[in-house]
Amino acid sequence: DAGVIQSPRHEVTEMGQEVTLRCKPISGHDYLFWYRQTMMRGLELLIYFNNNVPIDDSGMPEDRFSAKMPNASFSTLKIQPSEPRDSAVYFCASSSEGYFYNSPLHFGNGTRLTVT
Amino acid sequence: AQSVAQPEDQVNVAEGNPLTVKCTYSVSGNPYLFWYVQYPNRGLQFLLKYITGDNLVKGSYGFEAEFNKSQTSFHLKKPSALVSDSALYFCAVRGTSGTYKYIFGTGTRLKVLA
Numbered sequence: 376d377a378g379v380i381q382s383p384r385h386e387v388t389e390m391g392q393e394v395t396l397r398c399k400p401i402s403g404h405d406y407l408f409w410y411r412q413t414m415m416r417g418l419e420l421l422i423y424f425n426n427n428v429p430i431d432d433s434g435m436p437e438d439r440f441s442a443k444m445p446n447a448s449f450s451t452l453k454i455q456p457s458e459p460r461d462s463a464v465y466f467c468a469s470s471s472e473g474y475f476y477n478s479p480l481h482f483g484n485g486t487r488l489t490v491t
Numbered sequence: 492a493q494s495v496a497q498p499e500d501q502v503n504v505a506e507g508n509p510l511t512v513k514c515t516y517s518v519s520g521n522p523y524l525f526w527y528v529q530y531p532n533r534g535l536q537f538l539l540k541y542i543t544g545d546n547l548v549k550g551s552y553g554f555e556a557e558f559n560k561s562q563t564s565f566h567l568k569k570p571s572a573l574v575s576d577s578a579l580y581f582c583a584v585r586g587t588s589g590t591y592k593y594i595f596g597t598g599t600r601l602k603v604l605a
Contacts, residue, residue, distance in 0.1 A: 418595040466534055477523045477542045480593060482534030
């Protein structure tokens with residue numbers, strides 16, 4: 376089990392540029408989550424998918440943020456245009472929900488985004 | 492609305508001493524409660540969970556947590572701390588009604604002193 380794989384690990388970009396973060400969930404997991412972690416706001420849920428369908432995107436901060444999951448093994452989080460306040464560590468997590476809805480989340484190692 | 496509170500930003504403990512990291516919660520219905528640990532430059536790792544049953548839950552790396560329904564608490568404990576336990580610890584809750592959404596606390600930094 377390779378775990379949740381995120382790329383890139385680090386991203387440095389200039390304000391106004393488009394940024395795309397990538398995630399490969401654990402095979403067989405049917406839930407995928409995108410979180411953002413900052414010192415000021417802690418860990419925030421941005422959006423989550425079930426069987427590739429977005430279920431709750433109420434945490435997406437602005438229209439500049441979008442997420443897709445074209446298939447069960449791949450998801451992207453895009454920021455266009457990026458701003459300095461988007462600087463954070465972005466985590467992807469996946470889970471396999473059973474009948475009891477108590478499975479833990481499996482996190483990737485995150486993408487550290489710096490927007491200058 | 493669901494919420495989780497970790498009242499301590501940091502906990503310091505001497506190596507070999509028992510440790511406690513506090514967590515209280517608010518949720519509709521019966522809670523599903525979790526503890527995760529985060530090491531530097533890594534994602535969160537699952538430690539343990541409470542779903543139902545015994546109030547004392549045992550997890551990875553010698554950690555355990557005590558569920559107290561009347562106090563709506565789920566404190567993380569370990570009988571003897573190791574320097575390698577130094578990390579950031581997150582409590583999370585998910586209610587059994589509503590959307591499938593984990594709510595994380597703000598995290599508590601545990602520092603174990605040699």
